[in-house]
Amino acid sequence: MTLMRAARLHLPTHTLTIEEVPRPTPGPGHVLIEVAAAGVCMSDVHLIDGTLGRPPHLQGDTVTVGHEVSGTIVELGDGVTQFTLGQRVVLQAGDIRGGQMHTRGVDFDGGWAEYALASVESVFPLPDSLPFEQAAIIPDAVSTPWDAIVRTAAVRPGEAAGVWGVGGLGAHAVQLLRAVGAFPIIAVDPLAAARGRALDLGADLALDSGDPTFREQVLSVTKGRALNAAFDFAGVTPVHEQALSVLAPEGRLILAGLSGRPLVVNDSTMFSYLKHEIRGHFGTKLDAVPQLVDLVGGGRLDFSRSITDVLPLEKASVAVERLHTKEGNPLRLILKP
Incomplete structure (x- = not known):
């Protein structure tokens, strides 16, 4: 043997x-x-x-x-x-x-x-x-945020996007959002090192989730439009409330970070009025990995x-x-x- x-x-x-x-x-x-x-x-x-x-x-x-x-x-x-x-x-x-x-x-x-x-x-x-x-x-660290962006959220060029949690998934999400033409891209993380990394990878703004001027800064950089898509890669319950507070009308909150905890919408009336959506995301379709291999091999991603x-x-x-x-x-x- x-x-x-x-x-x-x-x-x-x-x-x-x-x-x-x-x-x-x-x-x-x-x-x-x-x-x-x-x-x-x-x-x-x-x-x-x-x-x-x-x-x-x-x-x-x-x-x-x-x-x-x-x-x-x-x-x-x-x-x-x-x-x-x-x-x-x-x-x-x-x-x-x-x-x-x-x-x-x-x-x-x-x-x-x-x-x-x-x-x-x-x-x-x-x-x-x-x-x-x-x-x-590429499988998971890159393909999971890729599918979250292009399939689950269906982000279009020029849409404003926020990324909560700039770890293994979120850091790649910043790069991939830039590749598909999202603008502006706002990264959110309580760690200064993670925020610095997000800026290095192409985020237009990096914020501490505990910043008292958080909402004002998001509205300023989006020229009052707020976010079309918000991605939770942290799997932390407070992210949901904060992300919903800066979502534009018909904005999408994508839950890619797993927490196992109850999902609560504190203001269901405003949620309905603004036609917000919460979409779950897990893993990737089978064609995501070969797509990304081709994009890296072709010099589109690094x-x-x-x-x-x-x-x-x-x-x-x-x-x-x-x-x-x-x-x-x-x-x-x-x-x-």
């Missing part, structure tokens, strides 16, 4: 350990990937600390973490003809199983390992020009500044702690087996 190293989460004790486990073998319609890079996401942190609860489709109490994965195909399952050995690829963050979406590294073993299995439907080729580290974060640090797989717990404490203001940390 061939073994490999993997970062395994033991759910009952919330412990993450590096273990030697059997190297998987691809069945029909699957490929085996030698992992080159795997992203560390706040949802990984929340999975490990138990905030997200038990994965709904996980069999057993242990799982290899990691849903942002890129690498090279090293083994083909029966019937796989659309890919070749040695091909550079990135993996979708989940697979459709039994008609339902199962998340990689949550509901089944993911990419914080030397090797990872994937169905051919969740595998997308990479151009040689796109580094593995940048490619790995995520080279997104990679804060690259750590060996053995430092997975260190990476989780750094993201949890925001040590060094990380945008995305990468594990390299």
Whole structure:
């Protein structure tokens, strides 16, 4: 039996350990990937600390973490003809199983390992020009805000947009809103370092959510129009009330950050009068990742500044702690087996 190293989460004790486990073998319609890079996401942190609860489709109490994965195909399952050995690829963050979406590294073993299995439907080729580290974060860190912007919110050029929470998702949302022509783009975060990062990435204004002149500044920069679209990537309940207070008539509030808490509209009359909308958002459509790979490969998008640090797989717990404490203001940390 061939073994490999993997970062395994033991759910009952919330412990993450590096273990030697059997190297998987691809069945029909699957490929085996030698992992080159795997992203560390706040949802990984929340999975490990138990905030997200038990994965709904996980069999057993242990799982290899990691849903942002890129690498090279090293083994083909029966019937796989659309890919070749040695091909550079990135993996979708989940697979459709039994008609339902199962998340990689949550509901089944993911990419914080030397090797990872994937169905051919969740595998997308990479151009040689796109580094593995940048490619790995496209599923979720980039594709989730992309779909939130272009599909759920349907942002049009010239529309004013606000982004609450300038972490891994929100920082990319700022870049993507700029790419689709939103204006102005207002970033909101209580951390000064995060606000500075938002301005570096293209926000027109960065505000502290606790600023007593918050509403006045939003109305000033939008010339009194307020926001057409507001994105909650923080998953914090007070964001909803603040975002609704600066939404334009027929504005959309998009909930992409997960909190698990009740959703409350304090002034239902004004909500109805202004024809506001609250739209939930989760994950991405299957075509988002290849779209973004093409946009990066074609020079329309650049995520080279997104990679804060690259750590060996053995430092997975260190990476989780750094993201949890925001040590060094990380945008995305990468594990390299």
